[in-house]
Amino acid sequence: MTPPRLLLVDDDPGVLTQLKWALSEYELSLATDRASALDAVRRWQPPVVTLDLGLPPDPANASEGLLALSEILRAAPSTKVIVVTGNDDREVAIRAVALGAYDFYEKPVDPDVLRLIIARAQRLAALESENQQLIAAQRNACTGLIAASASMLEVCRRIERLAPTSATVLLQGESGTGKEVLARAIHEQSPRHAQAFVAINCAAIPEQLLESELFGYERGAFTGAVRQTRGKLEYADGGTLFLDEMGDLPLSLQAKLLRFMQERVIERVGGREEIAVDTRVICATHKDLRTLMAERLFREDLYYRVSELSIAIPPLRARPGDAILIARALLSRFRELYGAQVRDFSPSALAAIEAHDWPGNVRELENRVKRAVIMADHLVIEAADLELELPVANGFRTLREVRDEAEAGAIQLALAASHGQIGKAADVLGVSRPTVYHLIKKYGLH
Template identity: 45%
Template sequence: MVRPKILLVDDEENIIKQMRWALETDYDVLSASSEAEAMTLFDRAKPSVVTLDLSLNPHDTADLGGMRLLEQMLSQSPLTRVIMITGSDDEANALRAIRLGAVDYYCKPIRLEELKVIIKRAFHIQQLQQRAQEKEQAALDAFQGIVGASKAMRDIFRFIQRVAASDISVLICGESGTGKEVAANAVHQQSPRKNNPFIVVNCGAIPENLLESELFGHEKGAFTGAHAQKRGKFELAHTGTLFLDEIGELAPSLQVKLLRFLQDRKIERVGGTQPIELDVRIIAATNRNLQKDIKNHVFREDLYYRLKVVPLDMPPLRERRDDIIPLAQHFLRKFCQEYRKPPMTLSPEAEGALLMHPWPGNVRELENLISRSVVLSARSILKPSDLGFALDQIPTDVNLKFARKAIEKDFVQKALHRNYGIVSRAARELGISRVNLYELINKYEIHVKEFKAMRTAGKLSMKRREAV
């Protein structure tokens, strides 16, 4: 059986020997006495837990090499759990270490039984986070980055699986920011064309006078500045998929050329006379009401029905509130890793604020909000203020079902926290049966062991204070 790895970093040889003796029966113990040696071992062995002495310079205790290592290690591996160890009771450095991502801060002299409990808890937290990340990654791999467990999204997943195997055209409709391009890419990745090109064209972002050449290519000399032949996006997508975003912005003349391709699967380059036969699947998307555009003679009806062989409507985020917290947690993990920051979580109050926000900008708005919060917040547990919410900004007309869920989860977590994970006591405090409390714990995927571990850590902290 492979034992979990722990790296001990301290410049005092006696402490390393003492800790190694206490830990080597349960863990694969590595040790280092300098910054350079520690980083070499860390890069090579990738330990799950690290204990770091705050100062690694015996000649200058003000040189906080351990703090530098903490930043370097967590920037490379945010899931690593780091325990800072120091010979001084310096609250400022303790707070700084916790803000940088340390899981605990322990003052010497070392009491081995206490430290072993803290290390065991650090491994437990690391394994929980690792499993959560692996579970999420498996779900993302299944549908190419689409996050969602609501009924609306499960229906979309089933739709994608059914439609992907064919080559028929798909029209994806939905508000801005609902994930239309992600859905189009999922259709492509689930299809037999997945190893061939997936070409994206935003029809609203390219000037009309350039879009024809961009889509269909041009021959040399076709117009001023056409110094060489150029293949367009249609040709680049041969044997693959062409995704035409904002199809409602397409000029009438280009609507005609697209319709002609959908009818006979041939194009002509600008300035060309020879038809080019292509094998391209078309997926289009729009946030416009194309039926209204047809009535206003802005969009061709025959093209609309050619594209809408299979329609897919992406629901706005306000209609899939069950996905808001999973999406927020996914973006937290994504941006913590991208910006090399320690893992962050959402407080129950922050989850409630997210659930009650109307999300006019949909998933894109949520993604940008979480990205900004990860960059600006110094906390590991985000509050509503970290997300940019003030109490008077939270709407009162939110669906009662979701407000109740946020409050209910908060009450359960706080009761478990106050009672250190003892379910019978928490149930008595909440005025419900143990069976009902266990149902709520399972419903909200609350890990009772974490609250029990806090009880042990609290006792140890009390003992340390008494010893001092």
């Protein structure tokens, strides 16, 4: 971990040198006047600053220091500024606190006491910044998406980053993992959100129809084409086209889509005119495009074009804790929708939810909870209402079991990575060789 940053402002080089030695656990920056202090705050953003109020050109008074204080707080309001005042300068100290200083300290400096004050300020700054991050996470990019697992939060973070661009995105995930929810989240977070989000499912539409659905057609292009019609790509001009199940896109249309992606123009069926279209494309598939590519069912050039930014959505079984969280949210949603009585899940139902494999992912969870809410004639939903198996024992694994399993897994991985060399594995794992020997024996690994 990088040490926390700390800016020391004092016009006395002797004091700075003394503090430098006493505060070696921090990454320090030093400043001797108001201008350099402010510069350091702007560039370096230290969470905590100690500020001597007697600065040049007015070292005998606090005017320059108080000015520096206000400027620092204006530039970076969450900075914790500890002001250091001369002896018997209580009044100035109080003025400084009124201006927003975090705390004050009287000279001569006792490094031990100052260290305590600084450590407290650092802790507060860290807590505040963590808090900000949590708030930001709740307001996360993925509107409509419930997630607490690390793997899904990482997906949300990536989505947040790529949403504002116009880049093509490929969402890969099993059926029911939330591909469409995420595609919408990307659109909502993009500058295109006021324009159309148009979805088309390549697997649901026959090949001949799909072409005119995507690209539109001119009047007379085929029997029944009685008037010129825009396709979905054109419809989504300025907005986003969600191309669902793109693994099912026929080869002929893959070529046409690739052309659009490279040149950003389309031709309607039966038309000759090139029409410039500004549509962002988000593709989704539950199939493995690489396999399709190997079977020559998917064009390689298109694959590389769409997979520049690809996001693998983890299946529900690989998102610890999410199933219960989502189940609870769905329960209250369906309860309202159907005016049902049910209040909650029983502990064993929760255990069954966490233990189930969820081959149909969130969609399956949605169906099971909906059915249970409608059918249950009691207040608490049991595993049987969800038609789920009760897991063995109480269903929850003890922390010890979870840790042991994780530990054994990590050791196996490290041993495999270091070709069975205990010393190397110990290095990778950050423990001693005897510890590795001990654990190999404990878990019966070879």
